[in-house]
Amino acid sequence: xxxxxxxxxxxxxxxxxxxxxxxxxxxxxxxxxxxxxxxxxxxxxxxxxxxxxxxxxxxxxxxxxxxxxxxxxxxxxxxxxxxxxxxxxxxxxxxxxxxxxxxxxxxxxxx
Amino acid sequence: xxxxxxxxxxxxxxxxxxxxxxxxxxxxxxxxxxxxxxxxxxxxxxxxxxxxxxxxxxxxxxxxxxxxxxxxxxxxxxxxxxxxxxxxxxxxxxxxxxxxxxxxxxxxxxxxx
Numbered sequence: 001x002x003x004x005x006x007x008x009x010x011x012x013x014x015x016x017x018x019x020x021x022x023x024x025x026x027x028x029x030x031x032x033x034x035x036x037x038x039x040x041x042x043x044x045x046x047x048x049x050x051x052x053x054x055x056x057x058x059x060x061x062x063x064x065x066x067x068x069x070x071x072x073x074x075x076x077x078x079x080x081x082x083x084x085x086x087x088x089x090x091x092x093x094x095x096x097x098x099x100x101x102x103x104x105x106x107x108x109x110x111x
Numbered sequence: 112x113x114x115x116x117x118x119x120x121x122x123x124x125x126x127x128x129x130x131x132x133x134x135x136x137x138x139x140x141x142x143x144x145x146x147x148x149x150x151x152x153x154x155x156x157x158x159x160x161x162x163x164x165x166x167x168x169x170x171x172x173x174x175x176x177x178x179x180x181x182x183x184x185x186x187x188x189x190x191x192x193x194x195x196x197x198x199x200x201x202x203x204x205x206x207x208x209x210x211x212x213x214x215x216x217x218x219x220x221x222x223x224x
Contacts, residue, residue, distance in 0.1 A: 034213075043115070043201050043215030044154075087154070098144065098167055099213065103153035 002027045004102035006088050012108045013078055021073040021105045023088030031093040033071050035064050038085045038104070047073075047086075078109045113138065115216035117202050123222045129190040132219045136183050136204030143185040144213065145177060148199040157200075160185055189221075197223045 003026040013019055025033065032051050036044035048057045050066040057064050061082065063074040073086055085106045089099040116135040124130050136143050145157040156169035160179035177187040183204075189196055199220050203213040 036215075041217065043203070043217050044213075046212050046214070049212065089154075097142075097159055098156040098169065099154075100156070101146075101154040103151075 002090060002092055002100045004088055004090055004100055006086075006102035006105050008105060009103070010106045010108070012110060013075075015079060015109055015111050016077045018074070018076045018078070020075070021086055021107070023071040023073070023102055024069060025071070025088070025090045027090045027092045027100070029093035031091045033066055034089045034091070034099060035071070035073055036087040036089065038087055044087055075107070078107075080109045080111050083107055083109045115202055115204050115214050117200075117216035117219050119219060120217070121220050121222075123224065124192050125224050126192055126194060128192050129188065130192060130221060131186055131188045132200055132202075132221075134185045134187075134202030134204075134216060136185070136202075137206075137214055140204035140206050140214070141183055142205045142207070143179055143183060144203045144205075145185070145187050146201045146203065147171075148201055148218070149197075154201065157187065192223045194223050197221060 005024045007022045032049050034049050035047040037047055038044045048064040053068045055066050061076050065072050085104040087104045089101040091099050118133045142161045144159040146154045148154045158177050159167045163179045174190045179185045199218045201215050201218045203215045205213050
């Protein structure tokens with residue numbers, strides 16, 4: 001059965017304090033791994049898609065990496081506006097198009 | 112370019128009632144998916160429609176149903192509401208024949224009393 005586990009559940013950082021969020025997954029053939037950001041009262045906003053182990057993608061202060069068992073979202077020198085819940089999701093290569101989401105990491109960046 | 116629009120934004124119902132939620136995808140997007148989000152379970156897939164056909168369905172009871180119209184707008188219906196149906200219902204659209212890069216609406220917050 002497909003499974004996505006994100007850790008930690010919540011993370012508080014001082015502004016400028018870099019850290020990483022973890023997404024461990026079990027899927028019957030990975031078609032893609034997705035990272036989304038969700039702000040309170042809003043729907044998830046797409047950040048990255050990773051397809052194969054060793055792939056990396058960057059956007060501003062965020063960098064996503066992928067191995068065969070997990071993905072990391074590295075946040076470098078975060079700012080208060082990076083505070084949000086970060087969601088990881090996998091799409092299996094079984095033919096179905098749906099995404100299987102983790103429960104997210106709630107990030108708070110303190111000024 | 113307008114984003115995904117969901118109506119209503121908030122909804123309060125009582126047990127046993129039924130509810131219909133609406134979703135207008137981004138113009139040109141033909142795939143619409145629905146997800147239920149609760150604090151404990153996170154986002155769970157309900158169903159996906161493409162060109163008016165349901166392509167995939169999640170593990171939800173038959174009380175949850177949906178449809179898609181020729182203009183790609185979609186509705187989902189929940190009959191015989193239960194307290195556990197209280198959740199944020201999110202609609203997402205995508206441009207191509209896959210779920211890559213889903214664009215989500217802000218959701219409909221349903222409270223069942």
